[in-house]
Amino acid sequence: MNGYAGKILRVDLSTGKTWTEPVDPKLAREYLGGRGFAARLIYDEVKGAEALGPDNRLVLASGPFAGVFLPAGAKATFAAKSSATGLYGDANVGGHLAAELKYAGYDAIVFQGSADRPVYLFVDDETVQIRDASRLWGKGAIEAEVALKDELGEDYQIATIGPAGENLVKYACVGHDIGRQAGRTGAGAVMGSKRLKAIAVRGSQTVPVADIEALRRISKEMFLKVKADPGLQVWHDYGLGSVCSWANSIGAFPTRNFSSGYFEGIDGIDHHAMRERIIVGSKACFGCPMACGKFSRVKERGVWVEGPEYETTALIGGNCALNRIEDVAYANYVCDELGLDTISAGNVIGFAMECFQRGVIDERTTGGLAVRFGDVEAFVTLANRIARREGIGDLLADGVKQTAAVWGKGSESYAIQVKGLEWSGYESRGAPAMMLAYMTADIGAHHNRAWAITYDIAQGREKVEGKAAKVIDLQHVRPLFDCLGACRLPWVEMGLDLKYYAELFPAVTGLDLSWEDLLQVSERVYNLTRAYAVREVPGFGRSHDYPPERFISEPVPDGATAGSRIPRDTLDALLDDYYGLRGWDKTGRPTGVTLRRLGLGDVAEELAARGLVE
Amino acid sequence: MASSNSVVVKLGGTLAELAGTKQLCVELPGEPTLAEVAALVGVAPNLVMLYAVNGTLRAADYRPSPGDEVLLIPAVAGGQLTGR
Known part of the structure; x- marks a missing residue:
């Protein structure tokens, strides 16, 4: 099958069995891959199951463009019945995992069951092993990724969860590539419920394509178009952080738990502040000429972080009223290491800050902590308590909807969510x-x-x-x-024209769609x-x-x-x-x-x- | 033909669609701000995420000089401004 590795890897963590299934050409034609594969698999196989129970599936899926030379076949989807919403949930992540998965010979991995001890999945082409991960359990998501890279080698692409996933925080994320995340809907919690600390993949195979000459021609044109765009340098220099000032100027920047769309402290956290004070380099995903990922150093804290990108700055910065980019970047680092989705975490903590300000909760509720807008130490303390489900963190770990239902006093009206998922970065x-x-x-x-x-x-x-x-x-x-x-x-x-993708699809897959x-x-x-x-x-x-x-x-x-x-x-x-x-x-x-x-x-x-x- | 009181305006992505061109020479009426230059070429200033003049980012209230190259970068480029 052109464009596909042709196999789905199945992993039963309860029994320790692994096996492969061929990709059904009908599934490929009707659902393509990635989110499409995941949605169909979850619809068919997860009926009435608890999101954090063994009968849920965790799907890691790539698509036909992943691992192919084009800008940019880099996306992998993590999907499951969502711990945050109870609905179908997915999140995608860039980096190099999707391409490596294809090169190892798999279009998707489907996990079922639950291990009786912490494990990680090791994949090196046809070698598939469920390995002990006891020594990694409790480590931060990035810390665990680095540990596995040290052990296995740099050429393994690794996805991990942090303590938040281990402790079933409903909006725990999956980390990859030292600072990228499949952030939303709680795939990290589903991983944690299966005691799956990590996935490590290396591959040495190729992805067949239907028309290599057409692919080369179209792809080259796409790369040249991107390279010639006058705005490219801006994305290189500032990444997605450059959206902050604009969003604020149009009244869309989440501020103090979405009470406003205008943040008076924007100058301290915008792209200029990032560039001047913390950015040290750029980072690109597989095959991407944009390199929109910014790698930053927070000298005063002695930490490095990828980001913060727009959503993180919006939800941790404006929404919690942190007005120093160093504080936002540090909180970003803490969330990444804990394995918390920064969007949901910024919402949940912003909500707690508003509740504290309004007197809905007080220091008896928070365990003596003053939870005030603008206080980075309060943010970090709460993030740690959430990830470990300690004290007030045990309730906050369930998200704003559930927290508001417990705290009451009208707080439901400013628990900013739909269907149980916290709102992302646009008021x-x-x-x-x-x-x-x-x-x-x-x-x-x-x-x-x-x-x-x-x-x-x-x-x-x-x-x-x-x-x-x-x-x-x-x-x-x-x-x-x-x-x-x-x-x-x-x-x-x-602004790359969609016609390129339309032309790419038959060139890659040979399918007449x-x-x-x-x-x-x-x-x-x-x-x-x-x-x-x-x-x-x-x-x-x-x-x-x-x-x-x-x-x-x-x-x-x-x-x-x-x-x-x-x-x-x-x-x-x-x-x-x-x-x-x-x-x-x-x-x-x-x-x-x-x-x-x-x-x-x-x-x-x-x-x-x-x-x-x- | 550029006059002595004109600037070159380059438009990224969908802003080019709105203006009907990727690049044009604009005669400056007095000393307009960058936001006013955007409006001159048919682009609502609140659709411009960033402005650059001769490769350097500038604020919307910056006033370009004759001979400058002005770049308008959209908040988003991919087909989200126009109808179906």
């Missing part, structure tokens, strides 16, 4: 399309499904018409990259994950798609979007439009007709048999 009260994107993202409040905020600005912030259609378009295009195993940033940030066909695959996956939510979560539907009350009833106090909020009737209009265009019913469930149109007849039948669709 959206002045951006209806972006708000809808967060509301309807299949994994919960994350921006990577549809980053629509510039569309709001270009088309009019007050305007609602047409926004649902754009969000749906983006929800098909952007996750398609996660099915293909490619980074979307050369398209998103450099047009761009429209590929988008339909992405639509199929989006409906499959929605169907999974309908099956797995009792009563799932429209009520799960609303943002927190703060965004509905509380106007933004300052900044470029001062006075903005999105009333419930506007949200209803957006959802009605969105559901209608998607072919979902008024309750937000895919109809049988829609599922069958997308080749999901078996899913329609199962849901109908359960009385969940007509």
Whole structure:
């Protein structure tokens, strides 16, 4: 199979057995790879299971573009039934893991069961072993990665969890490449529940492609286009941190638990501060000419960290009111080592800070700790308690939704999440399309499904018409990259034309799928994950798609979007439009007709048999 | 043909789509700021993430000089500004 390694590696951690299965050509054609493979596998194999139980699956999957010479076939997807949401959850990571997995001969690894002691998976081409990891248990995610590299060699690509994953923090992440993360939805917790500390992969094989000359021609043109872009130097110099000042200027920078979109301390944490005070070099993923990753040193703390990139600076910086880039970078390092998703951690700690400020909690709740906005020591102390589930950290480890449900006193209205997943880095009260994107993202409040905020600005912030259609378009295009195993940033940030990817696909795979066909695959996956939510979560539907009350009833106090909020009737209009265009019913469930149109007849039948669709 | 009171404006990604060109020569009316230069070429300033003048990042209120090369870098380039 061109573009594919052709095998899926299965690992049963309960029995210690490993085996391989050939990749079904039908699966490849209908789901492509990456997120598509993961969604189908989880739909088929994880029915009613607890997210942190042995019957959940952890899927690590690449796609047909991974490991192929193009900018940039570097993305691997980690997916499972999410510990954070109970829905399908995934997160992708760059670096070199996806390419190495393909070179080892596997398109995906599927873990099931749970080991009776800490283990790691060792893969060196056909040699697959479940090895003891007792000596690594308790170590930080980066510390464990370095230890394994020291032991096995630099040419192994390694993914690890930190103490947060070991202790089942619901938003624990998976680390890779000394500072990159598959951050969202708690794949690290699922790894921890299986006592799987790490995955180490080395490969020496090649990935067959259908038309090497066409691949070479198209890929070369793509590289040259990126290289010639006048903005490339900016990405080299500043990376994604350069988004901070802009987001603040348009009133979208999360500030003090999303009470505002304008942070008065932005100058201390923006790209200039980064460049002048902490950046020491750039880091690129496999095959990428952009090198948007920045490697930084915090001299006063004696630590090194990759980042902070935009989301981390937004959620740890603005959202917790840390106004020194050194503090943000240090907190970033602490979260990376603990194995905490910085987006969720910044939300959870920002929420605790607001609750402390409002008197919802006090020092009796926090174990004597003053949890105040702007205090990096409080942030770091809480992050450590969360990762180890100590004291107040045991509750915070379950996320803002669960924490608010316990603390009460109206705090639910400013627990910033959708479907149990904490909100990522864009305050959206002045951006209806972006708000809808967060509301309807299949994994919960994350921006990577549809980053629509510039569309709001270009088309009019007050305007609602047409926004649902754009969000749906983006929800098909952007996750398609996660099915293909490619980074979307050369398209998103450099403006690389999508026609290149359309031309690449047949050159790599030999499959006669047009761009429209590929988008339909992405639509199929989006409906499959929605169907999974309908099956797995009792009563799932429209009520799960609303943002927190703060965004509905509380106007933004300052900044470029001062006075903005999105009333419930506007949200209803957006959802009605969105559901209608998607072919979902008024309750937000895919109809049988829609599922069958997308080749999901078996899913329609199962849901109908359960009385969940007509 | 560039006059003595003009700047060269280069546009990244979708900003080029909005302006209808990747590069153009703009006659400066007085001493405009970079944000005003963006507006002159048909780009809403709040869609510009960063400005660079002769390769150096500058703030939106910086005033370029005749002969400068101005680069407008979009917040995002990939097809998110226009309709379906």
